[in-house]
Amino acid sequence: MKDLKLxxxxxxxxxxxxxxxxxxxxxxxxxxxxxxxxxxxxxxxCAAALIGVIGEDFKGSVSLLxxxxxxxxxxxxxxxxxxxxxxxxxxxxxxxxGELTNxxxxxxxxxxSKSYSKHxxxxxxxxxxxxxxxxxxxxxxxxxxxxxxxxCDPEGGRLYLVLGFR
Numbered sequence: 001m002k003d004l005k006l007x008x009x010x011x012x013x014x015x016x017x018x019x020x021x022x023x024x025x026x027x028x029x030x031x032x033x034x035x036x037x038x039x040x041x042x043x044x045x046c047a048a049a050l051i052g053v054i055g056e057d058f059k060g061s062v063s064l065l066x067x068x069x070x071x072x073x074x075x076x077x078x079x080x081x082x083x084x085x086x087x088x089x090x091x092x093x094x095x096x097x098g099e100l101t102n103x104x105x106x107x108x109x110x111x112x113s114k115s116y117s118k119h120x121x122x123x124x125x126x127x128x129x130x131x132x133x134x135x136x137x138x139x140x141x142x143x144x145x146x147x148x149x150x151x152c153d154p155e156g157g158r159l160y161l162v163l164g165f166r
Contacts (some may be wrong), residue, residue, distance in 0.1 A: 004144075006057065007165060009115055011036065011146045012160055014062065018150060021100070027077050027161070032149045041042035041147035042160035045133040047071050047088040049101035053109070053165070054121035055116070060143060060165030062108075064101045065133055070157030074100065075111070088129030098125035104161070142166050 004027045015031045022029040035041070052061050066074070071093075075086035086093040102125060109120050111147035141143065148161040 003045065006116065007146065007163075010112060010163060010165070011148065013102065013108040013111040014163060015148050017111055018104050018148070018161060021103045022105050022163055025078055025100070025103075027074060027152045028155075029150050030153055032151060035149045036146065038144070038146055040134075040145050040162055040164075041149065042134060042162055043067070043158060045160070046129060047094065047097055048128040048133050049098045049125045050128070051125050052099055053105065053120060054122075055120040056118040058165045060163065062101070063162040063164070064097070064104070064159060066159040067157055069155060070152045070159045071097070073152045073155035073157055075158075083088065089100075089129055094127045094129065098127055101125050103117055111152065128139050139165075 015036065019029060019031060042065045044067065047069045048063055048065045050061050050063045053059070071088065072086050075083050075093045075096050078100065083093055088094060105122050110123070112120070143164045143166045145164045147163060150159045150161065151157065
């Protein structure tokens with residue numbers, strides 16, 4: 001991505017949208033503003049959702065990586081308590097994570113449209129689970145990455161929104 005100003009606007013849009021969408025679902029998620037940084041800075045995760053984002057001037061992905069504590073908290077709240085023991089091996093739990101990522105992307109792109117008037121498309125989410133997920137996708141020298149670290153309050157748990165665009 002050549003336009004670093006656009007990347008900065010995108011990082012801001014995704015950070016604001018994550019908090020806004022989370023709050024609308026009854027989740028308490030806070031962005032660690034001082035820790036937003038270039039590169040892939042996520043710690044280990046048990047699950048991830050990846051959505052492709054394609055604009056006229058850029059293409060890339062948005063990945064939501066989440067640790068076990070955050071996964072349990074988010075899925076319990078999103079299911080209204082109906083999923084009492086969330087697991088990355090459960091397709092319904094993973095579907096909820098994918099839907100959260102869809103909602104965040106939709107809100108962020110709506111926010112982005114205030115300053116970027118060109119058409120943007122997204123792909124359906126791809127879901128990943130496993131032990132010690134670090135990055136989805138892998139780092140590449142021609143892609144500009146930013147990591148937005150977040151925490152769940154009061155439940156604990158960490159999640160990372162990793163933006164990667166060329």
